[in-house]
Amino acid sequence: MKNDQQPQNQQELLQLSERENMKKVRQSLPIYKYREELLTLIRDNRVIVMVGETGSGKTTQVPQYLHEVGYTKIGRIGCTQPRRVAAMSVAARVSEEMGTKLGHEVGYSIRFEDCTSDKTVIKYMTDGMLLRELMMEPDLASYQVMIVDEAHERTLHTDILLSIIKDLSRARDDLKVIISSATIDAQRFSEYFDNCPIIKIPGRRFQVDIYYTKAPESDYIQAAVLTVLQIHVTQPKGDILVFLTGQEEIEAAEEMLTARTRGLGNKIGELLICPIYSSLPSDMQAKIFEPTPAGARKVVLSTNIAETSITIDNIIYVIDTGFAKQTSYNPRTGMESLIVTPISKASADQRAGRAGRVAPGKCFRMYTKWSFLNELDQNTIPEIQRTNLGSVVLMLKSMGINNLVNFDFMDSPPPEMIVKSLEQLYALGAINDEGDLTKLGRRMAEFPLDPFLSKMLVQSEYYKCVDQIITVCAMLSVGNTIFYRPNDKEKKIHADNARKAFFRPGGDHLALLNVYNSWADNGFSQNWCFENFIQIRSMRRARDVREQLILLCERVEIDVKDPSLSIFEDEMNTNICKCICSGFFYNAAKTNLNGTYKTLKNGHSITIHPSSLMFDIKPEWIVYNELVFTSKEYVRNVIEVKGEWLIEIAPHLYKEKDLLGDKRKMPKNTGTSDSRN
C-alpha cells in the first residue's frame, strides 16, 4: 500500500493522462448521451428494458453511471453475462476505467473463480453463477441493482433468471432491474415485465451489404467454397469468415479449398485457411488470431463459435451457409438429437454483423432472399424449450418454486418436458409423492450436475467409492471432448489404440477413471496428454470440477476420504459399476443379440456408439450415460451391469419376473467385458 503512494512523478503523470484519455473514450461512447435519460428512467421504474446495440458501451458504462450517482451506497450492482470470458474481460475493463484493482471495487464471479471482495460494489458474473447465488440468497438482499445482459440470447440460465427476477422484483420494491437486449425482442421483454419502459441506445457499427443467391443451393459447402475463391480473386483485401455446421463440414471445405488453390500457384495471393471449432486443440485455435501477412488473405472456417463466443478482428466478408447444428430433446424417448437446422433471421443478422466490426463489410448468404424472408424463423427457439430440464427443475424446487407447470416463464417449456423431469426425479427419489424435495433431493441440488450424476455421487458413500465417483462425474461433465482424434488416417489409428489402452473391465466410466488417474500419476503432465491423444483442456477442466465437487461433498457431509486401499480392484470396480447403476438405472437396456439393445423403460431400440469401449463386447445388460440421435440412436458412455442389480437398486421400476423371467431363453454366450483380455 505505502509503496503505491510514493511519489513517482513520471509515472503518475502518465497515469493521469491515461485517466484523461480514458475519460474521453468513455464520453465518446454512444451511451454517454443517454446517461441522464437512463438514470431518470431507472430512478422512476423498478424494471426497464435497455436496447443497446453492439458498440453502444452499455455493458461497461451503465454500472459505472449507477455507481457514480450513489446506488452502490445501498447495495451492490450485479451484471450477468452468458459467458465466462465476457464476465472476466468486462470486469477487467471497468476496473481499469475506474482506476481500481480488479477484484476490489469491481470484480467478477464465475465458476471456479471468485474475483470479488468485501469492497466489491460492481460485480460481473455468469448467469449460471447468479442462479447458484440465488439458492443461498433468494431475495438477492445484497444487491441494489441487477442487470441481465445479453438477454436476447435466451440461454437456459438467462430464461430461468428472468422468471425468478420477475417474481422477486414484485416482492422487493427497492431492487432495480435492467434487462439488456438486442432490438428484436425488446417489446416481448417489456410485455413480460408488465409493460415496463424501453430505452433504445444506438450502437456503433459499420454497414454490411447483404447478398443472396439467385436460386437455392443444393450443396452449400461447395457454394461457400466457390464464393471464398471468388471473393479472393475479385474483392479488395480483408479476411473472410465462413459459417458451417461442424467439424466434418469444416474439414471438407478445407480440403476443397486446398485442392482448388493448389493449381493456381502465384497467380493469386496466398489464402490462409484457418479452421475453428470448440473441440479443436487450443494451439490450433490460436491460428485464427495471428495477423494476416501482407499480400495474403485469411479465411476462417467456423462453426457457430464465431457467432457470439469468439470475435475475430479484420473480418470484412462473411459467408453464411444458413445452417447450424441444434439440439432438440424428445421427452417421450428421453433422446437428444443434434441435427443440422436452418438458422433464424436473428442468427443470420448476428452472423452478418460479424463483417461490420472494423469497417464496412459484405455478407454473402448461400440462400435466396425469398428463403430468408419466408422460410427462416424470426428467432431461434429458446433453449428452455428444447432441452432436458432435470437440473432446472431440481434447482427451482430447491428454491421453493414448486408449481412448475404454472410457473411464469417467458416462454414455457412444453408441459411434457416438465412432467418427464418430475418423473425422473421421482424415480431417483429426489422428490416424493407430493412432488416435494426429499432430503436426498436437497443434497442432490447442491451439486452443479445433472440429477442422474448427483444421485450417483450421493450414493457413492454407500458403495465406498466417493473419490472414484467424483472423478467419474468430473470426466462425464466435461463432455465428449477428452479423446482427441486427429484428421489423419495414420494418426487416427494411433489415437484409437491409445484410447483402447485405457480399457478396464466394466465399461467406459472405468476407462475415464483410468485416464484421469493415469494423468494424475504422471503429474498432470501436458506431454502425457499429448502422447495419449488426450485433450489437456478437458482434463484441466475435469480437475477443476473434481476440486469443486470435493468441496461440495464436504458441505453435504459426504465423507470424501478414500477407503479404496482396503478393497481389491475387482471388488472396487464392481462397487463403482453398482454405484453408477444407482444413478443411471433409468437408462438401462438389454441386448437384442443382433447388435442392438432394447431400453427397459420403453422398449426403444438403441445401439452402442462405436467410440464406446463396450462396442465390441456387447454385454447382456447395460446402463448408459446418454442417448443421442445422430445417424442412428446411439448410446455413449456405457457400463455393463447385472439384471439383479437393477432389481435390487430400483425395485420400483424393475421387477424380477419382467427382467429375469425370460433369462432361461437367452443363449449363454453373450459375452462379458471380463472375458476380453
Next chain:
DNA sequence: GAGCACTGC
C-alpha cells in the same frame, strides 16, 4: 464401425 453445434453451474 461412427462422427459431436455452443454455453454454463
